[in-house]
């Protein structure tokens with residue numbers, strides 16, 4: 409029986425929840441999952457007992473709470489050092505942290521214009537800011553795969569936190585049918601068609617709640 413509980417939002421919409429969920433599933437970390445529908449009174453009530461920023465995801469470890477997707481994965485990397493969470497080579501590790509932090513703190517246009525939604529195809533034209541965000545992300549993928557990805561299919565060969573950080577981007581780009589080739593097309597295939605990602609997407613599609621996200 410695991411002492412770890414991951415509190416997540418709706419699978420259809422909660423891009424931040426997907427990241428640590430995918431990381432824990434991919435690494436085989438045992439946890440209990442609690443799903444709370446976003447923007448409901450239930451959300452506030454369920455999160456009230458834990459010290460957090462009142463957002464999801466939140467990880468509870470034996471009564472102790474960690475909030476924020478990246479902090480949760482860093483905590484789990486410390487707690488289970490036998491797992492590969494970051495690349496071993498110091499410079500690859502620094503690059504993995506750079507791209508993860510960039511993903512965590514940037515791309516406002518893309519986030520606003522193409523919210524994660526597992527059900528909906530997005531057909532509206534993209535703004536130039538969003539196009540630039542996407543091209544920047546593709547440039548990051550190419551850089552990581554070129555310099556550190558020769559021994560596997562992930563950004564740094566083996567799956568790391570950096571891959572988890574980009575998981576919602578794969579859903580977004582798949583649902584706008586963004587034209588891709590070569591390295592980025594291969595990486596998209598690895599990430600989007602990962603068995604745990606497919607499980608999340610299926611669950612998201614089966615949820616009944618509808619949030620107006622402008623799509």
Ligand SMILES: N[C@@H](CCC(=O)N[C@@H](CS)C(=O)NCC(=O)O)C(=O)O
Nearest residue numbers: 417422423424463464465476477478
């Ligand atoms: N920086 C946070 C962002 C968390 C976040 O914004 N979560 C959204 C759901 S994906 C949320 O809980 N929104 C509810 C709200 O803003 O009240 C992280 O990385 O975990």
